[in-house]
Amino acid sequence: MSGMNFNEPFPIPPAGASHLPSLGMLLNMVRSEMVRAIEAELSSQGVDLSFTQFLILKKAQLLGAVSATELARAVEIDGGAMTRQLDQLERKGYLRRTPHAQDRRALRIELTDTGHAVWKDTASVCSQRVITASQRSLSELEQTQLHDYLTRVLNALRDKH
Amino acid sequence: MSGMNFNEPFPIPPAGASHLPSLGMLLNMVRSEMVRAIEAELSSQGVDLSFTQFLILKKAQLLGAVSATELARAVEIDGGAMTRQLDQLERKGYLRRTPHAQDRRALRIELTDTGHAVWKDTASVCSQRVITASQRSLSELEQTQLHDYLTRVLNALRDKH
DNA sequence: GGCATATATTTGCCTTGACAAATATATGCC
C-alpha cells in the first residue's frame, strides 16, 4: 500500500488540482508581504522600525499615555515581548517610561517629541502608502467589504472558542 | 511643546476615534487566531502538529514526492527552517527522506503511510472544520469574494516591488 | 493592621524563522 510508482522520481502533481491556496495560507502570505512592504518603506525613509515597533508607536500615539500592559494588549503581543520592545524604542528615543502616579507597579508610556514627529511625518505616511497600494486593485466598496469580511471572520474565530 | 496635561494620568483616548483596526493589524489578528484555532483543533484530536508542520503535510500530500526546496517554496518558509521541520516530522514518523535518484544533492520527501493516514483522517478534517467555522457568517458569495480580494491584495503587494 | 489574591513589569528559557556560511553536487562552457 505504500510506495509504488518508482519510475517517476517527482511525479507530476495530481493534474487538475488547481492549487488555490487555502484561506490560512493566503492570510499567511498577505500578512507577511504587507509586513515586509511596510518595513521596506520605513527603511527607505530612513526610519529604523520593525513592524511590531511600528504598531507600538501607532497605538501609543492613538491611545495617549498608557501602561505597558494596555499597550501589549492593543498590539496583541505578550507582556515580556513588550518590555523588550520598549527597551529598544526607548533607546531609539521614540518613547519614554515614566512611573505611574497612582499605581507604583505600573508605567506610563509616552511618545517623545521625536516619536510623535516620526509617527506623524514618516511612519503613518509609509503605512498609508503601502496599504493604499496593496488595495489599489480593489474598488472602494471592495475595500470596505474586505475589511468587513475579515472582521467577521475574526469574530467567528473568537466566539467559537 | 512636549508634555502638558499632567492632571490626567491616563487621558481618555481622543474621543470619537473609532479604533477600526488597520488592514495590517486585522490580518495579523485573523491569521494568528486561525493558526491558534487549527493547532487547538489538531491537538484536541490527539495530533501533535504545529501549523507549519500541518502546512508541510498538506503540501507534501498535494504535491507527491518533492525535494525539500520545493516544499519550502510551497510552504513559504526558509530552507533552513524546512530542514529542522523535516527533522521533527521524520521523528514523528509522518514522512521520510530518500535520496533523489538523479540528483545526489537533493532529497525526495514522501509521506509515510502514517503521514497519509493522519492527513486524510484527521488533519484535513480539522482544518476544514476551522476554516468552515471561521467563515460561517459569510455567504458563499462573500467567501469567494474574500478569497478573491486577498489574492488581489497579495498580487498588488508582490508586483509593486 | 494582616493576609490572601490579583495585577504590572521584568527576566530566563524555549521554539521558530530569517539569513549567511559551509559542503556536496550539478551544469554549461572552454
Place this chain on the structure above:
DNA sequence: GGCATATATTTGTCAAGGCAAATATATGCC
C-alpha cells in the same frame, strides 16, 4: 576533462514572541 557558476541541504547565529517564574505593589476582606 577542467573550471566557473548555480543549486540542494545542513548548520550556526540572531531576533522575536510565548510562557513561566520572580519581584513589587495593589486591593479586598477579616
